[in-house]
Amino acid sequence: MPVAFVAQPARALIAGGLFLAAALGAAPAPGATSAERCAEVFEVATHGGSTTRYAFASAEPGDSPEATISLLLLPGGSGHLALDDSGCPHKLTANSLVRSLAAFAAEGFATALLDAPSDFQGEDGLGSFRTSAEHADDLGKVIASLRQRSGGKVWIVGTSRGSLSAANAAARLRGLAAPDGVVLTSLLMSGQTPAKKAWAAQTVFDLPLESIDQPLLLVGHVDDRCVRSPPGLMAQVAARTRSVRWQIVEVAGGSGDAGQVGLAACTGNSAHGFSGQDKEIATGITRFIRGGEYSER
Template structure:
Protein backbone atom coordinates (compact mmCIF):
# COMPACT_ATOMS: atom_id res chain seq x y z
CA UNK A 1 0.00 0.00 0.00
CA UNK A 2 1.25 3.46 -0.86
CA UNK A 3 1.91 5.84 1.98
CA UNK A 4 -0.33 8.91 2.00
CA UNK A 5 1.71 12.10 1.90
CA UNK A 6 0.45 15.48 3.09
CA UNK A 7 -1.34 17.78 0.67
CA UNK A 8 0.19 21.25 0.67
CA UNK A 9 -1.22 24.62 -0.34
CA UNK A 10 -0.79 26.40 -3.65
CA UNK A 11 -0.59 30.14 -3.12
CA UNK A 12 -1.56 32.15 -6.20
CA UNK A 13 0.33 35.38 -6.85
CA UNK A 14 -2.43 37.38 -8.50
CA UNK A 15 -1.38 39.44 -11.51
CA UNK A 16 -2.86 42.81 -12.34
CA UNK A 17 -5.12 42.71 -15.44
CA UNK A 18 -2.74 44.93 -17.41
CA UNK A 19 0.04 42.36 -16.88
CA UNK A 20 -1.92 39.46 -18.37
CA UNK A 21 -0.82 40.07 -21.96
CA UNK A 22 2.85 40.18 -21.00
CA UNK A 23 2.56 36.99 -19.01
CA UNK A 24 0.60 35.00 -21.60
CA UNK A 25 3.56 33.66 -23.64
CA UNK A 26 5.14 32.07 -20.54
CA UNK A 27 2.55 31.56 -17.83
CA UNK A 28 1.08 32.85 -14.62
CA UNK A 29 3.62 32.65 -11.80
CA UNK A 30 2.34 30.86 -8.71
CA UNK A 31 4.00 29.61 -5.54
CA UNK A 32 3.70 26.12 -4.08
CA UNK A 33 4.28 26.00 -0.34
CA UNK A 34 6.34 22.99 0.69
CA UNK A 35 7.37 21.55 4.05
CA UNK A 36 10.81 20.57 2.77
CA UNK A 37 13.08 22.61 0.54
CA UNK A 38 11.11 25.82 0.70
CA UNK A 39 8.53 27.12 -1.78
CA UNK A 40 8.46 26.10 -5.43
CA UNK A 41 7.75 28.56 -8.22
CA UNK A 42 5.33 27.24 -10.85
CA UNK A 43 4.54 28.77 -14.24
CA UNK A 44 0.94 27.89 -15.13
CA UNK A 45 -0.32 28.42 -18.68
CA UNK A 46 -3.59 27.62 -20.40
CA UNK A 47 -4.69 26.81 -23.94
CA UNK A 48 -7.48 28.62 -25.73
CA UNK A 49 -10.69 27.19 -24.34
CA UNK A 50 -11.07 24.56 -21.65
CA UNK A 51 -8.02 22.28 -21.30
CA UNK A 52 -8.33 18.55 -21.83
CA UNK A 53 -5.76 17.89 -19.09
CA UNK A 54 -3.04 19.57 -17.09
CA UNK A 55 0.58 18.55 -17.59
CA UNK A 56 2.94 19.15 -14.66
CA UNK A 57 6.31 19.52 -16.38
CA UNK A 58 9.54 18.53 -14.61
CA UNK A 59 12.68 19.46 -16.59
CA UNK A 60 15.94 17.58 -16.29
CA UNK A 61 19.41 18.56 -15.14
CA UNK A 62 19.31 20.28 -11.78
CA UNK A 63 15.69 21.25 -12.35
CA UNK A 64 16.39 24.96 -11.74
CA UNK A 65 14.60 26.85 -14.52
CA UNK A 66 15.04 30.19 -12.74
CA UNK A 67 11.52 31.41 -13.47
CA UNK A 68 11.18 35.18 -13.59
CA UNK A 69 8.19 37.19 -12.37
CA UNK A 70 6.36 36.61 -15.68
CA UNK A 71 6.73 32.85 -15.35
CA UNK A 72 9.42 32.71 -18.04
CA UNK A 73 12.42 30.37 -17.59
CA UNK A 74 15.84 32.01 -17.65
CA UNK A 75 17.68 28.69 -17.44
CA UNK A 76 17.22 25.22 -18.96
CA UNK A 77 15.66 26.88 -22.00
CA UNK A 78 17.02 24.09 -24.21
CA UNK A 79 15.23 21.41 -22.19
CA UNK A 80 12.81 19.39 -24.30
CA UNK A 81 9.79 19.95 -22.06
CA UNK A 82 10.37 23.69 -21.82
CA UNK A 83 10.71 23.87 -25.59
CA UNK A 84 7.47 21.91 -25.95
CA UNK A 85 5.25 24.13 -23.80
CA UNK A 86 3.75 26.00 -26.81
CA UNK A 87 3.00 22.70 -28.58
CA UNK A 88 1.25 21.29 -25.51
CA UNK A 89 -0.94 24.38 -25.17
CA UNK A 90 -1.78 24.44 -28.88
CA UNK A 91 -2.91 20.82 -28.49
CA UNK A 92 -5.34 21.78 -25.71
CA UNK A 93 -3.25 21.04 -22.62
CA UNK A 94 -2.72 23.36 -19.65
CA UNK A 95 0.87 23.31 -18.41
CA UNK A 96 2.47 23.78 -15.01
CA UNK A 97 6.25 24.15 -15.29
CA UNK A 98 7.77 23.45 -11.87
CA UNK A 99 11.01 25.15 -10.82
CA UNK A 100 13.43 23.83 -8.21
CA UNK A 101 12.46 24.89 -4.67
CA UNK A 102 14.24 27.68 -2.85
CA UNK A 103 16.72 25.42 -1.04
CA UNK A 104 17.80 23.67 -4.24
CA UNK A 105 18.66 26.46 -6.64
CA UNK A 106 22.44 26.22 -6.38
CA UNK A 107 24.83 24.56 -8.77
CA UNK A 108 23.56 21.04 -8.01
CA UNK A 109 19.91 22.01 -8.21
CA UNK A 110 17.60 19.31 -6.91
CA UNK A 111 20.45 16.78 -6.86
CA UNK A 112 19.64 13.86 -4.58
CA UNK A 113 16.40 15.47 -3.38
CA UNK A 114 14.66 14.08 -6.47
CA UNK A 115 14.14 10.67 -4.81
CA UNK A 116 13.08 11.99 -1.40
CA UNK A 117 9.51 11.61 -0.05
CA UNK A 118 9.44 15.35 0.68
CA UNK A 119 9.86 16.12 -3.01
CA UNK A 120 7.00 13.78 -3.90
CA UNK A 121 4.87 15.39 -1.18
CA UNK A 122 5.36 18.86 -2.68
CA UNK A 123 4.32 17.67 -6.12
CA UNK A 124 1.39 15.92 -4.48
CA UNK A 125 0.29 19.28 -3.11
CA UNK A 126 0.08 20.69 -6.62
CA UNK A 127 -1.94 17.86 -8.19
CA UNK A 128 -5.31 18.28 -6.39
CA UNK A 129 -5.21 22.07 -6.67
CA UNK A 130 -4.86 21.91 -10.45
CA UNK A 131 -7.42 19.11 -10.72
CA UNK A 132 -9.98 21.12 -8.76
CA UNK A 133 -9.23 24.33 -10.63
CA UNK A 134 -9.72 22.87 -14.11
CA UNK A 135 -11.87 19.76 -13.40
CA UNK A 136 -9.67 17.67 -15.72
CA UNK A 137 -7.04 14.94 -15.22
CA UNK A 138 -3.60 16.00 -14.04
CA UNK A 139 -0.53 14.22 -15.42
CA UNK A 140 3.11 14.45 -14.40
CA UNK A 141 5.67 14.57 -17.21
CA UNK A 142 9.38 14.33 -16.44
CA UNK A 143 12.37 14.21 -18.75
CA UNK A 144 15.92 12.98 -18.10
CA UNK A 145 16.58 13.61 -14.36
CA UNK A 146 13.11 15.12 -14.19
CA UNK A 147 11.84 11.60 -14.87
CA UNK A 148 13.27 10.60 -11.48
CA UNK A 149 11.06 13.24 -9.84
CA UNK A 150 8.04 12.12 -11.86
CA UNK A 151 8.59 8.47 -10.94
CA UNK A 152 8.98 9.50 -7.30
CA UNK A 153 5.59 11.20 -7.32
CA UNK A 154 3.81 8.47 -9.29
CA UNK A 155 5.11 5.68 -7.07
CA UNK A 156 4.68 7.33 -3.66
CA UNK A 157 1.50 9.43 -3.87
CA UNK A 158 -1.98 8.14 -3.21
CA UNK A 159 -5.53 9.44 -3.10
CA UNK A 160 -6.19 12.96 -4.36
CA UNK A 161 -2.46 13.70 -4.36
CA UNK A 162 -1.70 11.02 -6.95
CA UNK A 163 -1.43 12.13 -10.58
CA UNK A 164 -3.84 10.63 -13.09
CA UNK A 165 -0.98 9.49 -15.30
CA UNK A 166 2.76 9.81 -15.81
CA UNK A 167 5.08 10.28 -18.78
CA UNK A 168 8.82 9.61 -18.58
CA UNK A 169 10.95 10.78 -21.51
CA UNK A 170 14.64 9.92 -21.83
CA UNK A 171 14.50 8.71 -18.21
CA UNK A 172 17.77 8.48 -16.30
CA UNK A 173 18.08 4.75 -15.73
CA UNK A 174 21.84 4.28 -15.28
CA UNK A 175 23.80 5.83 -12.45
CA UNK A 176 27.46 6.70 -12.44
CA UNK A 177 30.36 7.24 -10.14
CA UNK A 178 31.48 10.72 -9.24
CA UNK A 179 32.30 13.05 -6.42
CA UNK A 180 28.56 13.52 -5.80
CA UNK A 181 26.71 10.46 -4.51
CA UNK A 182 23.40 11.47 -6.08
CA UNK A 183 24.86 11.15 -9.58
CA UNK A 184 24.33 7.40 -9.15
CA UNK A 185 20.57 7.83 -8.69
CA UNK A 186 18.09 6.73 -11.35
CA UNK A 187 14.42 5.86 -11.72
CA UNK A 188 15.29 2.42 -10.36
CA UNK A 189 15.82 3.99 -6.93
CA UNK A 190 12.02 4.40 -6.77
CA UNK A 191 9.41 1.67 -6.16
CA UNK A 192 8.30 1.47 -9.80
CA UNK A 193 6.12 -1.55 -9.02
CA UNK A 194 3.79 0.80 -7.12
CA UNK A 195 2.91 2.81 -10.22
CA UNK A 196 -0.72 2.03 -11.07
CA UNK A 197 -1.53 4.99 -13.31
CA UNK A 198 -1.19 4.95 -17.10
CA UNK A 199 2.51 5.21 -17.95
CA UNK A 200 4.15 6.33 -21.19
CA UNK A 201 7.89 5.75 -21.67
CA UNK A 202 9.60 7.60 -24.52
CA UNK A 203 13.24 7.40 -25.56
CA UNK A 204 15.25 8.08 -28.69
CA UNK A 205 17.02 5.38 -30.65
CA UNK A 206 20.05 7.65 -31.12
CA UNK A 207 20.31 8.80 -27.48
CA UNK A 208 23.99 8.49 -26.58
CA UNK A 209 23.68 9.85 -23.07
CA UNK A 210 25.28 7.30 -20.75
CA UNK A 211 22.55 7.90 -18.16
CA UNK A 212 19.57 7.11 -20.41
CA UNK A 213 20.28 4.15 -22.70
CA UNK A 214 17.17 3.58 -24.82
CA UNK A 215 17.42 -0.19 -24.27
CA UNK A 216 16.55 0.37 -20.59
CA UNK A 217 12.98 1.42 -21.44
CA UNK A 218 11.95 -2.23 -21.58
CA UNK A 219 13.46 -2.84 -18.13
CA UNK A 220 11.60 0.15 -16.70
CA UNK A 221 8.37 -1.14 -18.25
CA UNK A 222 8.91 -4.57 -16.70
CA UNK A 223 9.46 -3.00 -13.27
CA UNK A 224 6.28 -0.91 -13.66
CA UNK A 225 4.14 -3.71 -15.07
CA UNK A 226 1.33 -2.87 -12.64
CA UNK A 227 0.51 0.27 -14.64
CA UNK A 228 -3.09 0.45 -15.80
CA UNK A 229 -2.02 1.33 -19.35
CA UNK A 230 1.58 1.10 -20.48
CA UNK A 231 3.31 1.99 -23.72
CA UNK A 232 6.99 2.10 -24.66
CA UNK A 233 8.01 4.28 -27.59
CA UNK A 234 11.41 4.56 -29.25
CA UNK A 235 11.64 7.66 -31.44
CA UNK A 236 13.76 7.51 -34.60
CA UNK A 237 15.02 10.08 -37.06
CA UNK A 238 15.99 13.65 -36.37
CA UNK A 239 19.33 15.33 -37.03
CA UNK A 240 21.35 12.87 -34.95
CA UNK A 241 24.04 13.69 -32.39
CA UNK A 242 26.60 16.43 -32.72
CA UNK A 243 29.11 14.23 -30.92
CA UNK A 244 30.97 11.18 -32.17
CA UNK A 245 30.57 9.19 -28.97
CA UNK A 246 28.64 9.15 -25.72
CA UNK A 247 29.67 12.04 -23.50
CA UNK A 248 28.26 14.48 -20.99
CA UNK A 249 27.29 16.73 -23.91
CA UNK A 250 25.12 13.93 -25.33
CA UNK A 251 22.80 14.41 -22.34
CA UNK A 252 21.92 17.95 -23.42
CA UNK A 253 18.44 18.98 -24.50
CA UNK A 254 19.34 19.76 -28.10
CA UNK A 255 20.59 16.25 -28.72
CA UNK A 256 18.58 13.10 -29.51
CA UNK A 257 18.36 12.81 -25.70
CA UNK A 258 16.11 15.90 -25.87
CA UNK A 259 14.42 14.97 -29.17
CA UNK A 260 16.13 17.80 -31.06
CA UNK A 261 14.02 19.12 -33.94
CA UNK A 262 11.35 16.52 -33.12
CA UNK A 263 9.56 18.41 -30.34
CA UNK A 264 6.27 18.66 -32.24
CA UNK A 265 6.24 14.93 -33.01
CA UNK A 266 6.94 13.90 -29.43
CA UNK A 267 4.53 16.43 -27.90
CA UNK A 268 1.77 15.24 -30.23
CA UNK A 269 2.38 11.62 -29.24
CA UNK A 270 2.30 12.49 -25.54
CA UNK A 271 -0.98 14.36 -26.00
CA UNK A 272 -2.56 11.40 -27.81
CA UNK A 273 -1.61 9.11 -24.94
CA UNK A 274 -2.88 11.56 -22.31
CA UNK A 275 -6.20 11.74 -24.18
CA UNK A 276 -6.52 7.94 -23.90
CA UNK A 277 -5.07 6.78 -27.20
CA UNK A 278 -1.77 5.38 -28.39
CA UNK A 279 1.33 7.48 -28.84
Protein backbone atom coordinates in the same frame (compact mmCIF):
# COMPACT_ATOMS: atom_id res chain seq x y z
CA MET B 1 9.43 9.07 -36.56
CA PRO B 2 8.66 6.31 -34.07
CA VAL B 3 10.52 3.15 -34.92
CA ALA B 4 9.24 0.73 -32.34
CA PHE B 5 6.74 0.43 -29.58
CA VAL B 6 5.45 -2.08 -27.13
CA ALA B 7 2.14 -1.43 -25.45
CA GLN B 8 0.40 -3.37 -22.71
CA PRO B 9 -3.15 -2.35 -21.94
CA ALA B 10 -4.48 -4.32 -18.97
CA ARG B 11 -1.20 -6.28 -19.00
CA ALA B 12 -2.01 -7.88 -22.37
CA LEU B 13 1.08 -7.50 -24.53
CA ILE B 14 0.67 -5.75 -27.87
CA ALA B 15 3.65 -5.54 -30.16
CA GLY B 16 3.62 -3.02 -32.94
CA GLY B 17 5.32 -2.15 -36.16
CA LEU B 18 7.66 0.69 -36.83
CA PHE B 19 7.90 2.87 -34.91
CA LEU B 20 2.84 28.30 -4.47
CA ALA B 21 0.59 29.52 -1.25
CA ALA B 22 -1.25 26.60 0.30
CA ALA B 23 -1.44 23.61 -1.98
CA LEU B 24 -5.21 23.81 -2.44
CA GLY B 25 -5.32 27.57 -2.81
CA ALA B 26 -2.17 28.73 -4.56
CA ALA B 27 -2.21 32.42 -5.37
CA PRO B 28 -0.35 34.29 -8.10
CA ALA B 29 3.20 35.12 -7.07
CA PRO B 30 3.79 38.76 -6.12
CA GLY B 31 4.50 40.89 -9.18
CA ALA B 32 3.14 38.37 -11.69
CA THR B 33 0.92 40.91 -13.41
CA SER B 34 2.62 41.63 -16.73
CA ALA B 35 0.27 41.70 -19.72
CA GLU B 36 3.08 40.15 -21.76
CA ARG B 37 3.83 37.33 -19.35
CA CYS B 38 4.67 33.84 -20.58
CA ALA B 39 2.29 32.26 -18.07
CA GLU B 40 0.63 32.91 -14.74
CA VAL B 41 2.92 32.26 -11.77
CA PHE B 42 1.71 30.48 -8.65
CA GLU B 43 3.51 29.57 -5.44
CA VAL B 44 2.87 26.53 -3.29
CA ALA B 45 4.07 26.18 0.29
CA THR B 46 6.38 23.16 0.37
CA HIS B 47 8.76 21.38 2.75
CA GLY B 48 10.42 23.15 5.66
CA GLY B 49 9.02 26.59 4.98
CA SER B 50 10.18 26.58 1.35
CA THR B 51 8.05 27.69 -1.58
CA THR B 52 7.82 26.25 -5.07
CA ARG B 53 6.79 28.18 -8.14
CA TYR B 54 5.09 26.97 -11.28
CA ALA B 55 4.16 28.80 -14.47
CA PHE B 56 0.63 27.87 -15.45
CA ALA B 57 -0.75 28.34 -18.96
CA SER B 58 -4.41 27.40 -19.17
CA ALA B 59 -5.90 25.67 -22.19
CA GLU B 60 -8.10 27.51 -24.63
CA PRO B 61 -11.75 27.20 -23.57
CA GLY B 62 -13.57 24.47 -25.44
CA ASP B 63 -15.60 21.32 -25.25
CA SER B 64 -12.69 18.92 -25.72
CA PRO B 65 -11.91 16.63 -22.76
CA GLU B 66 -8.24 17.62 -22.78
CA ALA B 67 -9.14 21.24 -21.97
CA THR B 68 -9.37 20.26 -18.29
CA ILE B 69 -6.19 18.15 -18.27
CA SER B 70 -3.05 19.79 -16.91
CA LEU B 71 0.45 18.61 -17.73
CA LEU B 72 2.92 19.12 -14.88
CA LEU B 73 6.24 19.46 -16.70
CA LEU B 74 9.47 18.58 -14.88
CA PRO B 75 12.64 19.51 -16.79
CA GLY B 76 15.96 17.78 -16.29
CA GLY B 77 19.33 19.08 -15.15
CA SER B 78 19.22 21.02 -11.90
CA GLY B 79 15.48 21.59 -12.21
CA HIS B 80 16.04 25.29 -11.55
CA LEU B 81 14.31 27.31 -14.26
CA ALA B 82 14.70 30.72 -12.60
CA LEU B 83 11.10 31.60 -13.42
CA ASP B 84 10.51 35.34 -13.33
CA ASP B 85 7.30 37.01 -12.20
CA SER B 86 5.98 36.82 -15.76
CA GLY B 87 6.31 33.03 -15.85
CA CYS B 88 9.28 33.06 -18.21
CA PRO B 89 12.18 30.66 -17.53
CA HIS B 90 15.71 32.06 -17.66
CA LYS B 91 17.51 28.74 -17.26
CA LEU B 92 17.12 25.32 -18.89
CA THR B 93 15.52 26.98 -21.90
CA ALA B 94 16.99 24.33 -24.23
CA ASN B 95 15.29 21.53 -22.29
CA SER B 96 12.86 19.55 -24.45
CA LEU B 97 9.85 20.16 -22.18
CA VAL B 98 10.52 23.89 -21.96
CA ARG B 99 10.82 24.06 -25.74
CA SER B 100 7.57 22.10 -26.14
CA LEU B 101 5.24 24.43 -24.23
CA ALA B 102 3.72 25.84 -27.42
CA ALA B 103 3.35 22.36 -28.91
CA PHE B 104 1.40 21.11 -25.89
CA ALA B 105 -0.76 24.23 -25.98
CA ALA B 106 -1.49 23.62 -29.66
CA GLU B 107 -2.78 20.17 -28.68
CA GLY B 108 -5.26 21.81 -26.30
CA PHE B 109 -3.62 21.02 -22.95
CA ALA B 110 -2.89 23.29 -20.01
CA THR B 111 0.72 23.23 -18.83
CA ALA B 112 2.42 23.87 -15.51
CA LEU B 113 6.18 24.33 -15.79
CA LEU B 114 7.69 23.59 -12.38
CA ASP B 115 10.69 25.38 -10.92
CA ALA B 116 12.96 24.02 -8.19
CA PRO B 117 11.94 24.79 -4.59
CA SER B 118 13.32 28.00 -3.12
CA ASP B 119 15.95 26.12 -1.10
CA PHE B 120 17.23 23.98 -4.01
CA GLN B 121 18.32 26.63 -6.49
CA GLY B 122 22.09 26.35 -6.10
CA GLU B 123 24.60 24.73 -8.43
CA ASP B 124 23.33 21.18 -7.82
CA GLY B 125 19.69 22.19 -7.95
CA LEU B 126 17.45 19.37 -6.80
CA GLY B 127 20.36 16.91 -6.63
CA SER B 128 19.55 13.89 -4.45
CA PHE B 129 16.25 15.47 -3.36
CA ARG B 130 14.59 14.19 -6.55
CA THR B 131 14.20 10.66 -5.17
CA SER B 132 13.15 11.58 -1.64
CA ALA B 133 9.72 11.05 -0.12
CA GLU B 134 9.72 14.73 0.86
CA HIS B 135 10.09 15.76 -2.79
CA ALA B 136 7.20 13.48 -3.76
CA ASP B 137 5.09 15.14 -1.06
CA ASP B 138 5.96 18.58 -2.49
CA LEU B 139 4.91 17.44 -5.95
CA GLY B 140 1.66 16.16 -4.48
CA LYS B 141 0.91 19.65 -3.17
CA VAL B 142 1.50 21.09 -6.63
CA ILE B 143 -0.71 18.42 -8.21
CA ALA B 144 -3.49 19.15 -5.72
CA SER B 145 -3.22 22.85 -6.57
CA LEU B 146 -3.44 22.12 -10.29
CA ARG B 147 -6.35 19.75 -9.81
CA GLN B 148 -8.31 22.46 -8.04
CA ARG B 149 -7.30 25.05 -10.62
CA SER B 150 -8.26 23.10 -13.74
CA GLY B 151 -11.02 20.95 -12.29
CA GLY B 152 -9.64 17.95 -14.14
CA LYS B 153 -6.89 15.39 -14.35
CA VAL B 154 -3.19 16.05 -13.88
CA TRP B 155 -0.51 14.12 -15.75
CA ILE B 156 3.12 14.40 -14.70
CA VAL B 157 5.77 14.54 -17.42
CA GLY B 158 9.47 14.30 -16.60
CA THR B 159 12.45 14.25 -18.91
CA SER B 160 16.04 13.19 -18.23
CA ARG B 161 16.75 13.94 -14.54
CA GLY B 162 13.16 15.13 -14.30
CA SER B 163 12.12 11.52 -14.88
CA LEU B 164 13.36 10.75 -11.37
CA SER B 165 10.99 13.32 -9.89
CA ALA B 166 8.04 12.19 -12.01
CA ALA B 167 8.53 8.50 -11.24
CA ASN B 168 9.00 9.34 -7.56
CA ALA B 169 5.66 11.16 -7.45
CA ALA B 170 3.83 8.43 -9.36
CA ALA B 171 5.22 5.73 -7.06
CA ARG B 172 4.65 7.40 -3.69
CA LEU B 173 1.55 9.57 -3.98
CA ARG B 174 -2.05 8.49 -3.53
CA GLY B 175 -5.47 10.10 -3.66
CA LEU B 176 -5.98 13.61 -5.01
CA ALA B 177 -2.25 14.31 -4.67
CA ALA B 178 -1.33 11.53 -7.09
CA PRO B 179 -0.93 12.12 -10.83
CA ASP B 180 -3.53 10.52 -13.09
CA GLY B 181 -0.82 9.35 -15.46
CA VAL B 182 2.92 9.60 -15.97
CA VAL B 183 5.18 10.21 -18.96
CA LEU B 184 8.93 9.63 -18.74
CA THR B 185 11.18 10.69 -21.61
CA SER B 186 14.91 10.05 -21.90
CA LEU B 187 14.60 8.56 -18.44
CA LEU B 188 17.67 7.92 -16.33
CA MET B 189 18.21 4.17 -16.09
CA SER B 190 21.99 3.80 -15.82
CA GLY B 191 24.03 5.18 -12.93
CA GLN B 192 27.20 7.18 -13.47
CA THR B 193 29.85 5.17 -11.66
CA PRO B 194 32.14 6.39 -10.30
CA ALA B 195 30.46 9.74 -9.78
CA LYS B 196 31.90 12.81 -8.09
CA LYS B 197 28.62 13.19 -6.23
CA ALA B 198 26.66 10.16 -5.07
CA TRP B 199 23.32 11.49 -6.29
CA ALA B 200 24.62 11.62 -9.86
CA ALA B 201 24.33 7.83 -9.94
CA GLN B 202 20.62 7.78 -9.09
CA THR B 203 18.26 6.09 -11.55
CA VAL B 204 14.56 5.36 -11.72
CA PHE B 205 15.39 1.81 -10.57
CA ASP B 206 16.18 3.27 -7.14
CA LEU B 207 12.49 4.14 -6.73
CA PRO B 208 9.57 1.87 -5.69
CA LEU B 209 8.42 1.37 -9.28
CA GLU B 210 6.19 -1.52 -8.18
CA SER B 211 3.83 1.07 -6.70
CA ILE B 212 3.18 2.77 -10.04
CA ASP B 213 -0.26 1.73 -11.31
CA GLN B 214 -1.19 4.78 -13.40
CA PRO B 215 -1.06 4.78 -17.20
CA LEU B 216 2.61 5.02 -18.16
CA LEU B 217 4.35 6.18 -21.32
CA LEU B 218 8.10 5.73 -21.78
CA VAL B 219 9.79 7.56 -24.67
CA GLY B 220 13.42 7.25 -25.72
CA HIS B 221 15.48 7.93 -28.81
CA VAL B 222 17.24 5.11 -30.66
CA ASP B 223 20.29 7.34 -31.13
CA ASP B 224 20.45 8.56 -27.54
CA ARG B 225 24.14 8.21 -26.61
CA CYS B 226 23.78 9.72 -23.16
CA VAL B 227 25.36 7.21 -20.81
CA ARG B 228 22.51 7.72 -18.36
CA SER B 229 19.53 6.93 -20.60
CA PRO B 230 20.11 3.83 -22.77
CA PRO B 231 16.71 3.27 -24.44
CA GLY B 232 17.11 -0.51 -24.38
CA LEU B 233 16.42 -0.56 -20.63
CA MET B 234 12.93 0.94 -20.82
CA ALA B 235 11.29 -2.50 -20.93
CA GLN B 236 12.83 -3.27 -17.53
CA VAL B 237 11.22 -0.15 -16.08
CA ALA B 238 7.79 -1.05 -17.43
CA ALA B 239 8.14 -4.62 -16.15
CA ARG B 240 8.68 -3.33 -12.59
CA THR B 241 5.41 -1.38 -12.54
CA ARG B 242 1.79 -2.45 -12.06
CA SER B 243 0.47 0.00 -14.64
CA VAL B 244 -2.80 -1.06 -16.23
CA ARG B 245 -1.82 0.60 -19.50
CA TRP B 246 1.70 1.28 -20.67
CA GLN B 247 3.62 1.85 -23.84
CA ILE B 248 7.27 1.98 -24.76
CA VAL B 249 8.28 4.14 -27.71
CA GLU B 250 11.64 4.60 -29.40
CA VAL B 251 11.79 7.45 -31.88
CA ALA B 252 14.32 8.14 -34.62
CA GLY B 253 15.30 11.19 -36.62
CA GLY B 254 15.54 14.79 -35.49
CA SER B 255 18.49 17.13 -35.68
CA GLY B 256 20.45 16.05 -32.63
CA ASP B 257 24.24 16.25 -32.63
CA ALA B 258 25.24 12.67 -33.45
CA GLY B 259 28.86 13.33 -32.54
CA GLN B 260 28.18 13.64 -28.84
CA VAL B 261 28.73 10.62 -26.58
CA GLY B 262 28.74 9.87 -22.87
CA LEU B 263 27.76 12.70 -20.53
CA ALA B 264 28.29 15.21 -23.34
CA ALA B 265 25.30 13.66 -25.10
CA CYS B 266 22.94 14.33 -22.18
CA THR B 267 21.86 17.71 -23.54
CA GLY B 268 18.89 19.37 -25.15
CA ASN B 269 20.57 19.67 -28.55
CA SER B 270 21.21 15.94 -28.87
CA ALA B 271 19.03 12.90 -29.50
CA HIS B 272 18.67 12.71 -25.70
CA GLY B 273 16.83 16.03 -25.90
CA PHE B 274 14.83 15.11 -29.03
CA SER B 275 16.32 18.06 -30.88
CA GLY B 276 14.15 19.12 -33.81
CA GLN B 277 11.25 16.87 -32.77
CA ASP B 278 9.26 18.96 -30.30
CA LYS B 279 5.96 18.91 -32.18
CA GLU B 280 6.25 15.20 -33.01
CA ILE B 281 6.98 14.20 -29.42
CA ALA B 282 4.26 16.44 -27.97
CA THR B 283 1.69 15.06 -30.41
CA GLY B 284 2.57 11.47 -29.52
CA ILE B 285 2.46 12.16 -25.79
CA THR B 286 -0.93 13.86 -25.96
CA ARG B 287 -2.34 11.08 -28.15
CA PHE B 288 -1.42 8.58 -25.43
CA ILE B 289 -2.89 10.81 -22.72
CA ARG B 290 -6.17 10.92 -24.65
CA GLY B 291 -6.31 7.13 -24.38
CA GLY B 292 -4.78 6.08 -27.68
CA GLU B 293 -1.35 4.90 -28.74
CA TYR B 294 1.59 7.23 -29.19
CA SER B 295 1.53 6.64 -32.94
CA GLU B 296 -1.33 6.16 -35.32
CA ARG B 297 -1.05 2.92 -37.22
